[in-house]
Amino acid sequence: MVLDEADTGPGVAVLLPGAARLSGDDQDEVFHTGVILATLDNTAGWCIRDHPDYVEGTSMATLDLRVDFVTPASLRETLRVRAVCEGFDGDIAFVRATAETLNTKVLIATGQATFMLGTPSGPNLATPANPVGGSLE
Amino acid sequence: MNKPVQAGGSLPSLALAQQQLIKMPYAAFLGVSLRVGPDGLETSTRSRADLIGNTNLPALHGGVIGSLLDITGMLTLVFLKALDQSPRLIDMDIDYLRSGQAQPTHGRAEIVRGGRRMANLRAVLWQDDPERPIAIGRLQFLLPKTEATRGGLEVSR
Numbered sequence: 500m501v502l503d504e505a506d507t508g509p510g511v512a513v514l515l516p517g518a519a520r521l522s523g524d525d526q527d528e529v530f531h532t533g534v535i536l537a538t539l540d541n542t543a544g545w546c547i548r549d550h551p552d553y554v555e556g557t558s559m560a561t562l563d564l565r566v567d568f569v570t571p572a573s574l575r576e577t578l579r580v581r582a583v584c585e586g587f588d589g590d591i592a593f594v595r596a597t598a599e600t601l602n603t604k605v606l607i608a609t610g611q612a613t614f615m616l617g618t619p620s621g622p623n624l625a626t627p628a629n630p631v632g633g634s635l636e
Numbered sequence: 637m638n639k640p641v642q643a644g645g646s647l648p649s650l651a652l653a654q655q656q657l658i659k660m661p662y663a664a665f666l667g668v669s670l671r672v673g674p675d676g677l678e679t680s681t682r683s684r685a686d687l688i689g690n691t692n693l694p695a696l697h698g699g700v701i702g703s704l705l706d707i708t709g710m711l712t713l714v715f716l717k718a719l720d721q722s723p724r725l726i727d728m729d730i731d732y733l734r735s736g737q738a739q740p741t742h743g744r745a746e747i748v749r750g751g752r753r754m755a756n757l758r759a760v761l762w763q764d765d766p767e768r769p770i771a772i773g774r775l776q777f778l779l780p781k782t783e784a785t786r787g788g789l790e791v792s793r
Binding site: 536563565 | 659660661662663664666689690695697698699700702703704706722724726727728729730731732735
């Protein structure tokens with residue numbers, strides 16, 4: 500997954516091109532629901548780091564995540580996942596996210612997540628905390 | 637947890653669950669394996685560097701945890717109801733309880749309510765101690781169409 504640099508908002512958008520190993524069904528060739536969920540989670544984390552009040556280096560953890568899988572998405576498509584931080588008080592952040600197909604603009608999934616900020620960032624507290632999201636790509 | 641006695645008449649099928657697992661390349665990418673223990677079907681996933689989301693802790697990626705709950709729920713449903721087609725995940729709700737360590741992760745699920753068209757499942761993941769779950773999930777699946785549900789016995793709105 501890559502950040503959609505050309506995107507003008509709101510929030511943060513990432514692009515996820517289809518790939519064989521992301522398949523949920525080798526006959527239907529659709530994105531696995533877990534892949535969509537993971538991308539929503541990751542993008543949600545990125546949009547918090549993009550929030551004006553976010554202090555660089557603060558670590559975060561997902562508390563909960565709900566996803567509605569509206570339509571299966573073909574692996575021939577690229578997904579655009581957008582996340583918008585709707586509430587942020589320094590400790591907790593609330594995010595809504597959607598996934599749609601890049602070209603045909605079909606709604607694939609919607610998600611809602613809550614994050615806790617300032618979670619322990621490991622034994623070596625002197626190093627800046629890593630972003631919450633690694634990448635599946 | 638997912639006791640091998642379920643309404644519906646079908647016997648649990650590890651073979652069908654294995655077949656479903658093979659059909660999901662993303663599950664293979666995560667490295668999910670299956671076994672049947674005294675408490676029913678269990679999924680296991682070895683720790684791997686590219687499944688880590690926070691490399692400082694290190695902690696398992698939240699998306700990987702969610703995916704393992706999804707896969708555990710789906711395979712348990714296929715196992716218990718002996719489905720030969722894929723159920724479709726409609727929605728799920730994850731509570732992250734503890735950060736996942738760079739350790740093997742195990743999963744189990746149970747059917748809360750299995751209807752003819754929908755099934756509601758509860759799934760749980762743990763690492764070294766089943767009493768200390770790292771995440772729980774509520775999942776709703778649409779079941780594959782069967783002769784009974786296709787034949788117009790239920791009125792669709």
